[in-house]
Amino acid sequence: MTFQEAAEKCIESKKHEWKNAKHAQQWSNTLGTYAYPIFGDIAVSDVDTDLVLKAIEPIWISKAETASRVRQRIETVLDWARARGYVEGENPARLRGHLDNILAKTAKVKRVKHHPAVPYKQISEFMEQLRERTGSSALALEFMILTAARTGEVRGAKWKEVDLTTNVWTVPAERMKAGREHRIPLSKRAVAILMSIQSNRNPEEFVFPGWKAGTGLSDGALLALMKKIAFGPYTPHGFRSTFRDWAAEEAYEFSNETVELALAHTIKNKAEAAYRRGDQLERRRELMAAWANYIDQQVEQQEQRK
Structure with missing residues (x-):
């Protein structure tokens, strides 16, 4: 199963718990923009830290809020895949004790004012x-x-x-x-x-x-x-x-x-x-x-x- 296939199944299973139907499309759009081009067609079991960073690191400073959402959504998809038996081991998209040792602190990033694009x-x-x-x-x-x-x-x-x-x-x-x-x-x-x-x-x-x-x-x-x-x-x-x-x-x-x-x-x-x-x-x-x-x-x- 590829990451994109896992993401689509994850979204389908979770959309019933979301109050607003547009949340499912937001997930699809953001993952489609930042994650799928990098590892959408890669086996979900092969998604590692380097691939996750390749997707979110370029926007971690310039689009802090978007990057945070993308990371969380990738993490959720990988957790879903692990629960289903498609993935083993630690989640490479987890923040605490892992990516927070590599990326700038989110709270500090969000205070950065020098964004290239008007929100x-x-x-x-x-x-x-x-x-x-x-x-x-x-x-x-x-x-x-x-x-x-x-x-x-x-x-x-x-x-x-x-x-x-x-x-x-x-x-x-x-x-x-x-x-x-x-x-x-x-x-x-x-x-x-x-x-x-x-x-x-x-x-x-x-x-x-x-x-x-x-x-x-x-x-x-x-x-x-x-x-x-x-x-x-x-x-x-x-x-x-x-x-x-x-x-x-x-x-x-x-x-x-x-x-x-x-x-x-x-x-x-x-x-x-x-x-x-x-x-x-x-x-x-x-x-x-x-x-x-x-x-x-x-x-x-x-x-x-x-």
Whole structure:
């Protein structure tokens, strides 16, 4: 039995004790994001400390709360597998007397303020300040957040890539990190941003122009804007992580595959890549609409609390 198979059976057996049905999907999403790519197809009996660390150590500091949940869920799955006779010996994901001797203390990690990504539950506070700004950089940054795209993809966007009839932005292969064309469905708010831009929409014109005629925004334009907003020590690229964390914890109706497609991530598992068909454009359209709606609802609630 592989770890993923054990996890799926564990989740199925435990979901009846959870009051909220979305907990099961949260488990699947977080394990699908951080554990399965590392050891999902490995026999559950072969999961050791090194593999557990490989899954959680990269996010132990930057995403302390998420990392803690992932570790706990891995530990629970391995405990389930041991109780069923699939695993013997000590649990390699246990914290006390084991991983706590390797990793930084959780309580101290949670006090670290220098996270690269804005926590998704604070997105309303940031977005409220961002929407008070005007200019190409502010529009580009919000558009980037709504599309979960990379900074360079947004800065280099040209009107010829945007279809306002189907509301799809197609980034050509040569501008994508993975070297493959990427279609991005645009939410109503993302379309509204494009419609608000004063432009003749010449196909070769940059959507978000820079200071000089015929140029796009500079490399540091979005980072400079974030520094002016002074919300925290975050980076524009970090919003992809913000989106990913939101999807794992809140967008439980969407599969991990759909979210990975939205982020244009390369599939490392060759078997999975071989069986993937299509880019789930319409399903991703629903996902990006849900993301935009979440942001708007959080902003509205933030305003009501004032």
